[in-house]
Amino acid sequence: MSAWIVRRLAAAIAIVLAAVTLTFFLLHLAGGSPCGQRDVQSVAPEVCARLRAQFGLDRPIWEQYGKYLWAVLHGDLGQSFWQRRPVIAALGDAMPNTLVLAGTALLIDFTLGLALGVYQAARARRFGDIALGNAALFVNSMPTFWLGLVLLLVFGQWLHLVPVGGTHDPVLCARLDSLHCVGDRLWHLALPALTLGLVGAAATARYQRAAMLEVIAQDFVRTARAKGLRERRVLLVHALRNALLPSITLFGLAFPFLVTGAVLVEWVFAWPGMGWLAVMAIGQRDYPVVTATALVASGMVTVGNLLADVVYAAADPRIRVRGA
Amino acid sequence: MTEPLLRVRDLKTYFVTEHGSGTARAVDGVSFEVYPGETLGLVGESGCGKTVTSLSILRLIPEPPGHIRPGSFIEFEGRNLLTLAPRELRAIRGNRIAMIFQEPMTSLNPVFTVGDQIAEAAIVHQGLSRRRARARAVEMLKLVGIPDPAERVDHYPHQMSGGMRQRVMIAMALVCHPKLLIADEPTTALDVTIQAQILELLDRLQRDLGMAVMLITHDLGVVAGTADRVVVMYAGEVVEQAATGELFARPLHPYTEGLMASVPRIDTRVSQVRGRLHSIPGQVPAATAWPAGCRFHPRCPYAWDRCRQEAPPPLDAGAGEPGAHTVRCWLLTEPQRRSARA
Amino acid sequence: MTAGTWLALAGALVLAFALAAETRRAAAGPAGRRFFRHPTAAPGLVVLAFFVTLALAAPLIAPYPSYLQLDPVHLANQPPSGRFLLGTDPLSRDVWSRLVYGARFSLGIGSLAMLVAVSVGAAVGAVAGYFRRWVDALLMRLVDVGLAIPRVFVLLVVVALWDRVSLPVLVLLIGLTGWFGTSRLVRAEVLSLREREFVVAARALGGGSARVILRHVLPNAAAPIIVSAALGIGSVMLLEAGLSFLGIGVPSPKPSWGNMIADGQDRLAAAPWTSLFPGLAISLVVMALNAVGDALRDALDPHKEAA
Numbered sequence: 001m002s003a004w005i006v007r008r009l010a011a012a013i014a015i016v017l018a019a020v021t022l023t024f025f026l027l028h029l030a031g032g033s034p035c036g037q038r039d040v041q042s043v044a045p046e047v048c049a050r051l052r053a054q055f056g057l058d059r060p061i062w063e064q065y066g067k068y069l070w071a072v073l074h075g076d077l078g079q080s081f082w083q084r085r086p087v088i089a090a091l092g093d094a095m096p097n098t099l100v101l102a103g104t105a106l107l108i109d110f111t112l113g114l115a116l117g118v119y120q121a122a123r124a125r126r127f128g129d130i131a132l133g134n135a136a137l138f139v140n141s142m143p144t145f146w147l148g149l150v151l152l153l154v155f156g157q158w159l160h161l162v163p164v165g166g167t168h169d170p171v172l173c174a175r176l177d178s179l180h181c182v183g184d185r186l187w188h189l190a191l192p193a194l195t196l197g198l199v200g201a202a203a204t205a206r207y208q209r210a211a212m213l214e215v216i217a218q219d220f221v222r223t224a225r226a227k228g229l230r231e232r233r234v235l236l237v238h239a240l241r242n243a244l245l246p247s248i249t250l251f252g253l254a255f256p257f258l259v260t261g262a263v264l265v266e267w268v269f270a271w272p273g274m275g276w277l278a279v280m281a282i283g284q285r286d287y288p289v290v291t292a293t294a295l296v297a298s299g300m301v302t303v304g305n306l307l308a309d310v311v312y313a314a315a316d317p318r319i320r321v322r323g324a
Numbered sequence: 325m326t327e328p329l330l331r332v333r334d335l336k337t338y339f340v341t342e343h344g345s346g347t348a349r350a351v352d353g354v355s356f357e358v359y360p361g362e363t364l365g366l367v368g369e370s371g372c373g374k375t376v377t378s379l380s381i382l383r384l385i386p387e388p389p390g391h392i393r394p395g396s397f398i399e400f401e402g403r404n405l406l407t408l409a410p411r412e413l414r415a416i417r418g419n420r421i422a423m424i425f426q427e428p429m430t431s432l433n434p435v436f437t438v439g440d441q442i443a444e445a446a447i448v449h450q451g452l453s454r455r456r457a458r459a460r461a462v463e464m465l466k467l468v469g470i471p472d473p474a475e476r477v478d479h480y481p482h483q484m485s486g487g488m489r490q491r492v493m494i495a496m497a498l499v500c501h502p503k504l505l506i507a508d509e510p511t512t513a514l515d516v517t518i519q520a521q522i523l524e525l526l527d528r529l530q531r532d533l534g535m536a537v538m539l540i541t542h543d544l545g546v547v548a549g550t551a552d553r554v555v556v557m558y559a560g561e562v563v564e565q566a567a568t569g570e571l572f573a574r575p576l577h578p579y580t581e582g583l584m585a586s587v588p589r590i591d592t593r594v595s596q597v598r599g600r601l602h603s604i605p606g607q608v609p610a611a612t613a614w615p616a617g618c619r620f621h622p623r624c625p626y627a628w629d630r631c632r633q634e635a636p637p638p639l640d641a642g643a644g645e646p647g648a649h650t651v652r653c654w655l656l657t658e659p660q661r662r663s664a665r666a
Numbered sequence: 667m668t669a670g671t672w673l674a675l676a677g678a679l680v681l682a683f684a685l686a687a688e689t690r691r692a693a694a695g696p697a698g699r700r701f702f703r704h705p706t707a708a709p710g711l712v713v714l715a716f717f718v719t720l721a722l723a724a725p726l727i728a729p730y731p732s733y734l735q736l737d738p739v740h741l742a743n744q745p746p747s748g749r750f751l752l753g754t755d756p757l758s759r760d761v762w763s764r765l766v767y768g769a770r771f772s773l774g775i776g777s778l779a780m781l782v783a784v785s786v787g788a789a790v791g792a793v794a795g796y797f798r799r800w801v802d803a804l805l806m807r808l809v810d811v812g813l814a815i816p817r818v819f820v821l822l823v824v825v826a827l828w829d830r831v832s833l834p835v836l837v838l839l840i841g842l843t844g845w846f847g848t849s850r851l852v853r854a855e856v857l858s859l860r861e862r863e864f865v866v867a868a869r870a871l872g873g874g875s876a877r878v879i880l881r882h883v884l885p886n887a888a889a890p891i892i893v894s895a896a897l898g899i900g901s902v903m904l905l906e907a908g909l910s911f912l913g914i915g916v917p918s919p920k921p922s923w924g925n926m927i928a929d930g931q932d933r934l935a936a937a938p939w940t941s942l943f944p945g946l947a948i949s950l951v952v953m954a955l956n957a958v959g960d961a962l963r964d965a966l967d968p969h970k971e972a973a
Contacts, residue, residue, distance in 0.1 A: 015810060015811050019811065019814065022815070026827060027827070029827075138949060138953055140953075141900065141950075141953035141956060143904050143945060143949070144904075144908075145908060145911055146907075146927055146948070149927065149945070152934065153938055157935040219425060219430040219431040220431055220432055220433040220434070222431070223432065223433070223496075224433065226422070227417065227422075227445045227448070227496070228414045228418035229448060230414065231410075241435045245435070256813075256816050259816050259819075260818045263822075263908075263912075264908050264912070278822050279912050282826045282912075282914060287827050290822050290826035291823050293819060294816075294823045297815075297816050297819045298819070301815070302814050316435070317434070317435055317482070318480070
């Protein structure tokens, strides 16, 4: 199995490298200097030439590429025009927020999705299953940001149950000790995480229901019933353990969805994560920040998929034991 | 005679077909008994309702699409299994009545060790601690003849061969010392040499543990060596039942005759087998549309008008006690027709 | 709303039901039966037919031009009423009229971008599957990369680098970042087809590669392509809505359901209808597309069970 992990790791590194290359070429195509197509009139040609030399843009392209690669490898993603500090610093502030949001959403996605899927499979083709199935289909068809707005309207504006944006209340947190501020932060996290988690859970539930139904039809489930086990134990231990294996793949698929969904949900809830940063940066014409967020997002998706594959291999005794 | 351990009366298990277009009468009025300590062979071609009968006993029929019709009656140790509450039924499943299935490859859960799967029933039914249950699992593996049981107990099913897995299934079924073991085609999926070993094992365990065995098979040869009594099923009904010796000496139903004629005997030479292995023409009809009259008449060499119109009841063949040998065939009323054909 | 626009709306509804009923009558074969066996297939068709009719007959059905600011002082944020079916937005534009015209942008961009994605995906998949060897290896590694980079970020980068993108460019961009899944599907299909007798025969008769692919391989891989397209339009529409919501998709004042949601965002509590109805429209259409796509999969690809 270790050879397989090495191969899988190499593939992941190649993908990230390809993403870096792609951003480099996009940057290059767009001009990639303060003298790009933008504001050309305002910069004198001599200044432009000097700047090009200063940024190394007069060098051959492969040399620029090498330099870019070297810089990215060292965590140097350039300077943010808008925030006037290294991009990596801006990302460092935004990334934890995104990770907290995506992590919580993932938790909601899978606990809720698995529970619903198992419940639906246990009541297959009866009223509860059909009603939940259609509800899941509808939620799965909603634009994530719109669901966010609807939840915001209902729970924030009408019921005043939750705050309407941000990660915490700066005034409140300044007066409280850090422990109480955690509560406030969780309070702010609730709606955005629920929005992202619900849409994910709808997809997870559909998948989990199908996986459970497939397992329930198998012979070993009948064996478990013939043993005199409670139906609950048959479903939650014997069937679910088998149906969870394919769901690990779903775990890998959830990462692109979460990273993408986070962009819009962060924007709706003014949650200063990477997506929010990227959209703000677009407004500020700050393309080093935008490209850096794209790079980091690709990296997160790749790492997520890698993790899912490794966990899958570790969880399935048919793979684990044979390979050992 | 002793009281039967299991008494099945007029069992009817029907299935609603896929698009609700019809009803498959898979088991349609089956009655038989199993006595303590005996081996009963349940024989018939595939599609004649043997497996559904055995699943009905433990109420393992998936509902929907299946259901056991009201009026059916399955009595075990004096209680009707069909009216038990789920909780009482669970106390019988795997404990008083255990079952092993045809496919050892798919009947074991791939993500648990065989030890866990064997121990589970002991934990649930006898309240053993995990450690004692594990020790019991090792004991059971040894009992069913698996080498290195202390090591094998931690293996997963995919690490074992088909024969080994069937042994594990048997160990799992017997861990609570059931009074009745239902074995549904336990050897069909296995190699011929392994088949004999498994049958031998079942035979030995039955004697050692003093349980009754209901052996379901399509192979009369298997029954001949192991069963005390035989029930022959066709098209959802019991067509003949008798003690094994009596049945093989005097098969009365044309279907039983046909089954016997298709068993290759050890003493026939291969060259002879080709010519003489006569199987019954045609196949079991669909359970949604059993033929009218005697259900076997379209395939029966003796059939006459009465067979096409009127379904025969179980008739007593008059060997020993009443009911010891019964046959669902009009030939019993007009035996001259048999000799006329022959 | 005038009597004429009410009549047009009623006409659109009737037409939608009639179209769905006619489809059901025409599709009498086994594939048609498998399609309509899905309880959600027929309602899905009605919803789709209704919104397509809205898009096509927008000038007849919409009571006002979509750009028209009726009276920013007195008629902004009006609640739904007989005059303004779905209310007015903060700029006093009729939400219903914008929704009707918005169907043109949302459905149009969705289908055109999917057309681009499917064409590219089918071409790449067919080439990879037909030629195999290094061509296949190279193209499939490209697909791996494409699938690993979240689309939204690629589009964000492009928008950030090139300022405004025109609508045709937007369609191309969405299409060109969405073909990876289709190409994998088509490749698998082609790999299994290329060994089949009729393809082997066509090659033996000296057919050129392009000809064999176009005439013999792709038509036989049509079923999975159609199904993935039907299921893909929904996700493309959601993506377009997201981009427009962020202000980098369809530019205001052109109405797209995504930017209409953004229009109402600031006055959400006071005038929720501006954001609610376009979102509802997207949800309905995407759900209908998913339902029809699932049913199509069963109808065209019966061996592949819907998940």
